Amino acid sequence: MFRTQEMEINMGPQHPSTHGVLRLKLRLDGERVVDSWPVIGYLHRGIEKLSESKEFIKITPFTDRMDYVCAMSGNLAYLGAVEKLCGIKVPEKAAYIRVIMVELNRIASHLLWLGTHALDIGAMSIFLYGFREREMILDLFEAYCGARLTYNAFRISGVPADLPPGWKEECTGFLKLFRQRHREYEQILTANRIWLKRTKDVGYMDAEHCLALSVTGPVLRAAGVARDLRKDEPYAIYDQLDFDIPVDDGCDTYARYIVRMAEMLQSVHMVEQCLEKMPSEGPLMGMKGRRMKPRKDEEIYFAIEGPRGEQGVYLISDGTDRPYRCKFRNSSFANLQALAPMVQGGLVADVVAIIGTLDIVLGDSDR
Amino acid sequence: MKLTRFIQKLILWELLVGMMVVIRNQFRPKVTVQYPKERIPLRPRFRGVPRLRYDPKTMEELCISCLLCEQICPDDCIAIKWEKAPSGKGRVLKDFIIDYQRCCLCGLCVDPCPTKPLTAIYMSHDYELAGSDRLDLVAGRTDLHEGRTVTIYDK
Ligand code: SF4
Ligand code: SF4
Numbered sequence: 086m087f088r089t090q091e092m093e094i095n096m097g098p099q100h101p102s103t104h105g106v107l108r109l110k111l112r113l114d115g116e117r118v119v120d121s122w123p124v125i126g127y128l129h130r131g132i133e134k135l136s137e138s139k140e141f142i143k144i145t146p147f148t149d150r151m152d153y154v155c156a157m158s159g160n161l162a163y164l165g166a167v168e169k170l171c172g173i174k175v176p177e178k179a180a181y182i183r184v185i186m187v188e189l190n191r192i193a194s195h196l197l198w199l200g201t202h203a204l205d206i207g208a209m210s211i212f213l214y215g216f217r218e219r220e221m222i223l224d225l226f227e228a229y230c231g232a233r234l235t236y237n238a239f240r241i242s243g244v245p246a247d248l249p250p251g252w253k254e255e256c257t258g259f260l261k262l263f264r265q266r267h268r269e270y271e272q273i274l275t276a277n278r279i280w281l282k283r284t285k286d287v288g289y290m291d292a293e294h295c296l297a298l299s300v301t302g303p304v305l306r307a308a309g310v311a312r313d314l315r316k317d318e319p320y321a322i323y324d325q326l327d328f329d330i331p332v333d334d335g336c337d338t339y340a341r342y343i344v345r346m347a348e349m350l351q352s353v354h355m356v357e358q359c360l361e362k363m364p365s366e367g368p369l370m371g372m373k374g375r376r377m378k379p380r381k382d383e384e385i386y387f388a389i390e391g392p393r394g395e396q397g398v399y400l401i402s403d404g405t406d407r408p409y410r411c412k413f414r415n416s417s418f419a420n421l422q423a424l425a426p427m428v429q430g431g432l433v434a435d436v437v438a439i440i441g442t443l444d445i446v447l448g449d450s451d452r
Numbered sequence: 453m454k455l456t457r458f459i460q461k462l463i464l465w466e467l468l469v470g471m472m473v474v475i476r477n478q479f480r481p482k483v484t485v486q487y488p489k490e491r492i493p494l495r496p497r498f499r500g501v502p503r504l505r506y507d508p509k510t511m512e513e514l515c516i517s518c519l520l521c522e523q524i525c526p527d528d529c530i531a532i533k534w535e536k537a538p539s540g541k542g543r544v545l546k547d548f549i550i551d552y553q554r555c556c557l558c559g560l561c562v563d564p565c566p567t568k569p570l571t572a573i574y575m576s577h578d579y580e581l582a583g584s585d586r587l588d589l590v591a592g593r594t595d596l597h598e599g600r601t602v603t604i605y606d607k
Contacts, residue, residue: 143526146558210474217483224495231499231575237558245563249497269473276466 091119098127102205102437105447109424109436118428118436123421128451136411141167141377142241144411149235151415152449154197157183157190158391160239163413165320166387166398167241170379178367179243180322185256185359186229186238187389188352192263193222194392195349199270202342202441206283211273218266221259228252241377243370253360260353267349274342284338288427288439291336298422302394303348304443307341309334314390325362326355338442345444348392377406386414393417393444417449499559499575501552504596507570514572517543521561521573529554530561548596552581552589 092113097103106127112120132151136144148159161183168175175183200215223233228249230238238244274280290300292308305312313330315323331347333340381404388397394416403409420443427439460466485492507514517534533546557575565571580602583589591600 139526142560143524146526146556146560149558150556210477214477220483227498228495229497231495231497231559232557235556235558237560240563246497249495269477272473273470277470278466 089114096436098124103440104201104445106451107421107440107445107447109440111428111433111436113433116432116434118431118433121425121428121436123424125418125421125447125451128447130452132452133411133413136408138407140406141408144408145239145241146235146237148413149237150448151413151452152391152393152396152417152446153234154446155190155194155392156234156236157186157238158389158396160236161187161321162387162389162391162396162398164239164241165389166385166400167377169387170383170385170400170402171241171377173242174371175243175321176368176371177322178247178364179239179369179371181359181363182244182248182369183239184321184323184326185356185363186226186236188355188359189222189225189256191352191392192349193219195345195352196222198345198392198441198444202438202444203274203280205437205441206280208274208277208280211270214266214270218263221262225252225256225259228255240370242372243368245369247369256356256360260357263353264350267346267353271346275346281339283435283438284342284442285335287338287431287435288341288442289337290423290427294426295423298426299419300394300423301419302391302416302444303341303344304420304423305394306331307333307344308336314388314395318388320387320389322359326358328355338438341442379404388414391416393446393449394420413452415449415452417445417447421445421450494577498577498579499557500578501555501557501576501581501591502550502559502561502573502596503576503578503591503599504548504573504593505570506597513545514567514570515545515548516567516572517545518566520564520566524560524564526558526560527554527556545593548593550591550596552591553586 094111094113095108096111097108098106103109108124108127110122110124111118130150132147136147145160145163148163149156152159196215196219200212204212226236226238227233229252230236230246290304290308292305292310295305295308295310301312309332311330311332314320315328316330328351331344331351333343335343379402381402384399384401386397386399388395390396395414396416397414399410399412399414400408401410424439424443428436431439505514506512517532519532522530522532529551531549534543535546537544559575561573562571562575565573576599578599581589582602
C-alpha cells in the first residue's frame with residue numbers, strides 16, 4: 086500500500102549555503118543522504134587557457150580572481166613560480182612584506198570561513214563579528230595596495246611599494262585587538278552545546294582517506310597529519326619565523342574548527358614577528374625592466390600553503406615571455422573531492438555543515 | 453570538579469558566557485555605514501578607475517603616447533590614437549579611450565608610465581561605475597580628464 090522511494094534533489098547552484106555556485110545532486114532516503122555528486126564549472130573562466138596567450142606579468146590579476154577570498158596567496162603562488170622559473174631572487178624586505186600580507190589574508194579568509202560556516206549552522210552573531218574584524222584587515226590592505234578584494238599587490242621579483250606611513254602601528258593595533266576578539270569567538274562557540282552537537286562526528290574523514298584524495302590544508306591537519314608547506318618546504322622567509330602547526334586528531338568538523346581557530350592565532354604571531362624583524366631599508370624589487378627570459382623547455386612546480394591547503398602552480402616555458410602551459414593546482418578543487426564520502430549516510434542538514442567545514446571557494450575550484 | 457561541571461551544565465554556563473559576549477557587543481560603537489548617504493573615507497592609495505591628468509603646473513597633456521600602458525593592460529581595454537608631432541620629434545596624443553567595462557582595476561597600467569614625477573595615467577578614487585548603456589562605460593579623453601558624470605541617487 087505504502088511505498089518508500091529514494092529521491093533525487095538538487096542543492097544549488099543558487100543555494101545560499103553552497104558558498105558560491107556549487108551544485109550538489111543528492112539522492113535522499115528520507116532525511117539520509119545515500120549518494121551525492123558535486124557539479125562544478127559554473128564559474129569556469131578558462132584562466133589556464135587564457136594565461137597561455139598573456140605575458141607572465143599580465144597573469145597576476147587573473148590569479149586574484151581564482152581564490153578571491155585569499156587573493157594574496159594566489160598572487161604569491163604564481164609569482165613564486167615565475168621567479169623560480171626565471172631564477173629571480175626576491176629582496177628580503179619584499180619577502181617580509183609578502184609574508185605579512187599573506188598571513189593577514191589567511192586570517193581574513195579564516196574569519197570569512199568562520200562567519201559563514203557558523204551562519205550556515207545557525208549562529209548569527211559570530212558572522213557579524215567575524216566580518217567586522219575582516220573589514221579591518223581589508224582596510225589595511227586598502228591602505229597598502231589600494232584594493233580590498235583583488236589585490237594584485239605583488240610584482241614579479243618584489244613588491245611595488247613600501248608600507249605606507251603609519252601602517253605598522255595600525256597593523257599592530259589590529260593584531261592586539263584581534264587577540265581579544267578571538268577569545269570572544271572562542272567563548273561563543275568552543276564549548277557551546279549546540280555547536281558541539283552540530284559539529285562533533287559530522288563529516289568524519291581519517292588521515293588515510295584524506296591522503297588518498299589528496300586533501301590538504303586544515304582538513305588534513307585536523308586528521309592528525311602535520312603537513313604544512315610553510316614548515317616542510319619553507320618558501321619566502323618562513324624558515325626565519327617561529328611558529329607551530331596546529332594539529333588535531335578528531336577528524337571531524339569540530340576538529341577542523343579547532344585547527345583553523347588555532348591557525349589564526351599562529352598567523353597573528355607570525356605577522357608580529359615579521360613587523361619586528363623586517364629591515365627598515367632595502368630594495369623592493371629584485372630586477373629592473375620587465376622583460377622575462379626563462380630558459381627553453383623548463384618545467385617547474387611551485388606550491389605554497391594557502392588557507393585552504395596546497396596552492397600550486399605548474400609552468401612550462403618555451404623560451405618566450407609567455408608560458409607554454411600554466412596549470413593551477415588549487416586546493417578547493419582537491420578538497421571538494423572529499424565532499425561525497427563525507428556526506429554519505431549523514432543527514433541533509435549536515436551537508437551544509439560539511440560544505441562549510443571544507444571551506445571551498447568555487448572561483449578557486451572552477452578557475 | 454565533577455560537581456562544578458555538572459552545575460555548569462545545569463545552568464547552561466557556556467551559553468551564558470556566550471550571551472555575555474553578545475551583550476558586551478551591544479554597547480560597542482556601530483560599524484555599519486549607510487552607504488549611499490554615508491561613505492567610508494578612502495585611503496590615499498585606493499585604486500578606482502584609471503584616469504588621465506594634466507601637468508599641474510602648465511596644464512598641458514602629460515601623456516607622451518608611449519603606448520606602454522596599452523601594451524601592459526591584461527584586458528586590452530586601453531586604446532590610444534596618436535600622431536607625429538609637427539616638429540618631427542615626439543608624438544601628440546589624439547585620443548585616449550579606456551573601456552571601463554573590461555578594466556579590472558589592477559593598476560598595472562600605472563607602473564610603466566614614464567612621465568616624471570607624476571604618471572600621466574593614475575588610479576583615481578572614482579568607484580561608482582553604474583551606467584544604463586554600454587557606451588556609458590567607455591571613457592574618452594574628456595571623461596578621463598574630468599571624470600565621468602554620474603547621477604547621484606538622493607531620494
Ligand atoms: S587598471 Fe588594469 S585593466 Fe584597467 S586599464 Fe589599467 S591595466 Fe588595464
Ligand atoms: S604609459 Fe603613460 S605616457 Fe605612456 S601612453 Fe600610457 S599614459 Fe601615456
